[in-house]
Amino acid sequence: MINLLTGVLSTALLAGGVLALGALGEVLAERVGVFNLGLEGLFALGGITAIIAVARGASPAVGLLAAVLVGAAFGAVFAGAVVGLRANQTLCGLALTIAGSGLASAVGRPYSGQPARAVFEGVAIPGLSDLPVLGRAVFSQNPLIYVIWIALPLFLHWLLYRTRHGMNLRAVGENPAAADAAGVRVGLLRFGYVVAGAGLAGAAGGTLTLAFVPSWSDGITGGRGWIAVALVIFAGFRPLNAVLGAFLFGLITALGFVGQARNWPVPPAFLSMLPYLGTIACMIIPALFARRTRRRLLAPAALGIPYFRDER
């Protein structure tokens, strides 16, 4: 029982951590009004970048940094198309997903199926790591999880809701014309936060291949990018809710793994379906009970709509 709890919790933190990073990145993009459906592709690109970096002798931290930079670079192409040229966000997002997944698999062929050369190692925190369950599941993990689960969400919450800059960037997502009139640089903020969000999505991919799995194979992202996009809606576009949701999905994923490892009398295929079906359930069930209320109102009003100054 203790082992089961420890296993579920530690897997949930890693699997959910990947989703949390992606969801936080998507929160940033959507808060400035850009719907980035390219997360799945960015996950793949970040994942393969990190694998290649460590295969060439880089440390895992440098590998993760490379994943962030590649994610941001592709995010800049996406942002150039949807913010600069105001192209259709749905189309460009799908294009990024398809091109990113294809490119990652093409570049990653020589690395397919091999374990990562270097991975994030766990660090036992003196004292705390001796606690039952939590000691091994939380306080002996790699230090990245504290950044993902505590530092980053708190920082983003502070940025979005406690600073002037955060108010401006939310205004850009709610009413870009008003923000523009108030002197906020709409295009610049949109571009910047889409790129920053894409960087976080790249980091999610790097975390997937250097801490969670840790190896590269085709289709390793397995829809996690899409689940992260769905999580943002589920979380009402708020960073703290997004990480809570990510933890829930981490638990669902972990449950599937544990079930397979312990030979539960359910075919593994059905256990693997849990995260996808769970995501759909989490989109539908709240809406069933709260029709046309709070949750829908929380979506940034200008989400998905390109801003033309001459249409004000």
Added chain:
Amino acid sequence: MRLQRVAAIGPWTVVATRVLSVAAALLVGGSVFAFAGYDVPTLAASVVQSSLGSLFGLEDLGLLFSPLILTGLAAAVALRIGLWNIGGEGQFYAGAIAATLAGLNMHGPASLMLPLLALAGFAGGAAWVLVPALARAFLLIDEIITTLLLNFVAVLLVNYLCTGPLRDPAQAVTSASARIPYEISPLLDDLHWGLGVSVALVAIMAGLSAFTRWGFETRLAGANRHAAHYAGIPVRRRLMQVLLLSGGLAGVAGMLEVVGTVHRLQGGISNNYGYLGVMVAVLAGGVPWAVLPAALLMAVILNAGTVLQAYGVSNYEVLALTGLVLLFTAVGERLAYYRPARRPVRAA
């Protein structure tokens, strides 16, 4: 030079933009290939030669063309009412599963069974999109994510069926179902009448869309949902009908593939047709008849992936190239609305 944005563009501008966008994407993609050390002119020549230069190649192309027409039509139908059905892949598999189950368990003359299997495929595809459709129509839940996530579920389900309950014990190595005892009569050697069915369905959908009240109502609901509602059109019912029809068409594609081409249910038969169908629909701008040229283009690109394997190019490079085509199409769609300003615009 100053640019000005115009409110509307003509149909030929749209066509010209599409062609230019695709050409630009292929040019950029080709440059990347050249940069990576491939001999691009040779590759291009071999693609054209092997897909268009022989009857055998044309037949291969036709086998890719037919499912792309239907998955493209499926996505295009949804696009007309402003919905994104990204779940063509899952609906394709659901249709294939339903047709396989019916084909393996029901017996009768082929003339009766084939329409029945097509119906089963349609029902399977429609059933697969039922929950996203209900969620979209009644709870306003974004259909992009729900339809897409079900693709992963469908892939897992097919793999489970082919390695478990439906596995053919006679086949030792591959995991696939038993052979379905019905065949679609051939057009050429391997190319079957599924292509004819696909083209006929395009014609039917084009007719429905252009000449019927139903088609008008769906187009109006796609253009402006509130205006349509105000005009007394049952928007919610149209949304449901369109999504179920869309899923059903993708399901028929799955049925034709499994009954006509592969003859067994097995993993990977969808060959990304569902995702590529979305691209076909986008290239076609949601217009049913335009699905035909768009699907042909995608078939050539997909076929290139097979041809180029001899040169060390994998399907993934081709997939990345299709992503590039989509990106350029999206950008071109917007740029088409800009013209050089006729009169000098006074600086503010």
